Amino acid sequence: MREQPLKEVTQLIHAIKVGLVEGSYGITNKTLDIFKYIIISKSWKNADALMQIVRAQCRILQAALPQETVTSNIARRILKLTREEFDLLHAKVQHFADDSQASLSLHKLVTQTSESNVSVDYSVPQQGLREALLDHLQEVETELETSSENICVQAEEHIHSSEIILTLGHSRSVENFLKRAIKKRQFLTIIVAECAPACRGHNLAASLAAEKNVEIIVIPDAAIFAMMSRVNKVIIGTHSVLANGGLRAACGAYTVALAAKHYSVPVIVLAPMYKLSPLHLCEQDAFNMVGCAEDVIPYDSIPAREAKVYSPMFDYVPPELVTLFISNTGGHAPSYVYRLLTELYHPEDLEI
Amino acid sequence: MPQITETGKEFGEQESFISSLFKLFNRRLLADVVKYFLQLLDKDKDMSYGIAAIRTLLMILEKKQFGTIHILHTTMREAVAAMRNTDLSIAAIVSAGELFCRFITLSLDDKHMEECRLIMINRGKIFLDKLDNSRQVIAKQAQRFISDGCRILTHSRSRVVLKALITASQNKKSFHVFVTQGGTGNSGEEMIRDLNAAGIDCTLILDSATGYVMESVDFVMVGAEAVVESGGIINRIGSYTMGLCAREMKKPFYVLAESFKFTRLYPLNQRDLPNEYKYSRKHLSDVSKVHPLVDYTPPVYITLLFTDLGILTPSAVSDELIKLYM
Numbered sequence: 001m002r003e004q005p006l007k008e009v010t011q012l013i014h015a016i017k018v019g020l021v022e023g024s025y026g027i028t029n030k031t032l033d034i035f036k037y038i039i040i041s042k043s044w045k046n047a048d049a050l051m052q053i054v055r056a057q058c059r060i061l062q063a064a065l066p067q068e069t070v071t072s073n074i075a076r077r078i079l080k081l082t083r084e085e086f087d088l089l090h091a092k093v094q095h096f097a098d099d100s101q102a103s104l105s106l107h108k109l110v111t112q113t114s115e116s117n118v119s120v121d122y123s124v125p126q127q128g129l130r131e132a133l134l135d136h137l138q139e140v141e142t143e144l145e146t147s148s149e150n151i152c153v154q155a156e157e158h159i160h161s162s163e164i165i166l167t168l169g170h171s172r173s174v175e176n177f178l179k180r181a182i183k184k185r186q187f188l189t190i191i192v193a194e195c196a197p198a199c200r201g202h203n204l205a206a207s208l209a210a211e212k213n214v215e216i217i218v219i220p221d222a223a224i225f226a227m228m229s230r231v232n233k234v235i236i237g238t239h240s241v242l243a244n245g246g247l248r249a250a251c252g253a254y255t256v257a258l259a260a261k262h263y264s265v266p267v268i269v270l271a272p273m274y275k276l277s278p279l280h281l282c283e284q285d286a287f288n289m290v291g292c293a294e295d296v297i298p299y300d301s302i303p304a305r306e307a308k309v310y311s312p313m314f315d316y317v318p319p320e321l322v323t324l325f326i327s328n329t330g331g332h333a334p335s336y337v338y339r340l341l342t343e344l345y346h347p348e349d350l351e352i
Numbered sequence: 353m354p355q356i357t358e359t360g361k362e363f364g365e366q367e368s369f370i371s372s373l374f375k376l377f378n379r380r381l382l383a384d385v386v387k388y389f390l391q392l393l394d395k396d397k398d399m400s401y402g403i404a405a406i407r408t409l410l411m412i413l414e415k416k417q418f419g420t421i422h423i424l425h426t427t428m429r430e431a432v433a434a435m436r437n438t439d440l441s442i443a444a445i446v447s448a449g450e451l452f453c454r455f456i457t458l459s460l461d462d463k464h465m466e467e468c469r470l471i472m473i474n475r476g477k478i479f480l481d482k483l484d485n486s487r488q489v490i491a492k493q494a495q496r497f498i499s500d501g502c503r504i505l506t507h508s509r510s511r512v513v514l515k516a517l518i519t520a521s522q523n524k525k526s527f528h529v530f531v532t533q534g535g536t537g538n539s540g541e542e543m544i545r546d547l548n549a550a551g552i553d554c555t556l557i558l559d560s561a562t563g564y565v566m567e568s569v570d571f572v573m574v575g576a577e578a579v580v581e582s583g584g585i586i587n588r589i590g591s592y593t594m595g596l597c598a599r600e601m602k603k604p605f606y607v608l609a610e611s612f613k614f615t616r617l618y619p620l621n622q623r624d625l626p627n628e629y630k631y632s633r634k635h636l637s638d639v640s641k642v643h644p645l646v647d648y649t650p651p652v653y654i655t656l657l658f659t660d661l662g663i664l665t666p667s668a669v670s671d672e673l674i675k676l677y678m
Binding site: 106107243244245280282292336338339347 | 403451496497499611612655656661663664665667668669672673675676
């Protein structure tokens, strides 16, 4: 039987497609709301049934919006939460609860006995699971709400007076981060690469220029390398972080990262925890997306008749070009991302 | 006075007699162990040395009674040492043996010795089942990385790489594999024969042609004899060259290795690798004129490691080892 999407899910998909819901924070928030609604009002009998509903809806979201990895990330969080709460409530398996995150380790391979080998039966009805889940969902919501603020607090540690910062396009986390830095530090110069063809860098520049005490320079993307020699730090946002610590970021990010590498400029990436996804770069076709070409060459122009025009949306940036990730829980090296992922998601939920 | 000396001597003689008896007995046991180990490998050509070593150790545990844990431990160590003395590459034997000894210490409880033994045998079987399954798990993980129409470079023969390629071919993917000869011996040719039998397009190339074909392949996929603590690998000689070439041409370098190959070793460079890993037994007395059988590929050249514990970055390997040997 094919799974049917809930009404709320179809609405969300529509809203995202027509651009009513924008930015990964908005999408994450709305997705979380849907899962909360599922937990509250759907008549699931046990943890297994709930997990099946969550998985089914997540698959639908994934199929409709293959680029928005945050929806699956938040679903994985919910699944892990369900597992944990179930394990906690289930008295018999209580002592395995803390083991659950490391369920695939060399240590476990060696110490495993036959009884712990049997996977937990989630289909047993459990009293109070719904309440416990809602309780913990509150924590996830709070974490989401405060994630931007928690990243901003770290601005002072990374940006110092009279530094020259380069950024690309318009990321909301970067905007808030830089605004905080401008308040605390003096004589900053911020170079914004416009990120053609959408040129969202212009919006960022306008927003930052409203602050006092800061010099804003907008450059075309072609000038990134030329400007890099005098830059102290590169600070960019990202669309998502992959399992190896690589980035799927706005097109142009790779250019920035390579230029930064050439001049040994540190590259700092702002990535709240919900952007961490346990995926690897292997299916090349699903990785990128081409946007509207009208911005590159207008449809009614003469070259448009002859030329093929592409406007890819994303760049893959390999982990060795990233110096530091700043998430709401602190700074992490790219080689540490795998560890964060094992803490964040249950290994059995990597494939939904 | 003389009487005392007399008794002392007698006692000493008796003790030496017992210990020599014990040694003789042990030597016979060890000879049996090695025989059993070699038989296992002979019977099933596809069995990895590590699995065979663990099977052998489990056999000892089943066949023999042990008075104390200490004796059990020494016997196991001696058995591992005896297996190391065969003319096979020792990397997997060492790591599997170490893992098994760790397994014994971790399963200890305050129970009676015989009870302990039964628990260990029981757990050992579960352990072995998991290990036997590991090659399939790895092959499955690698599937998403082998895309239709891609070109793959591999080094010599590796059973787990072969398994992954055959599984991909069974999943109706068509791709081309370049196989290096792999130095002395004919392991590369064997690999070609196996691939041809599975109906996979393949080309045998010289080891020295690695640089030549690198520009035309999509990624490199090799096996490993051992995965060391740094996240680097020890593998048949030429793997390091391949890693260097792949890095230079920016091609991904994937390693497929079962988790029992994780070894507690931290080589700093090629010279730092222990000689037993690098040379065969008969050359160990003078290594100045023979060339090594394996080399060490540092973690910087490795993109990802596919193991039965999941797809790991090189930095995750030491984490796994620390968790086990802490």
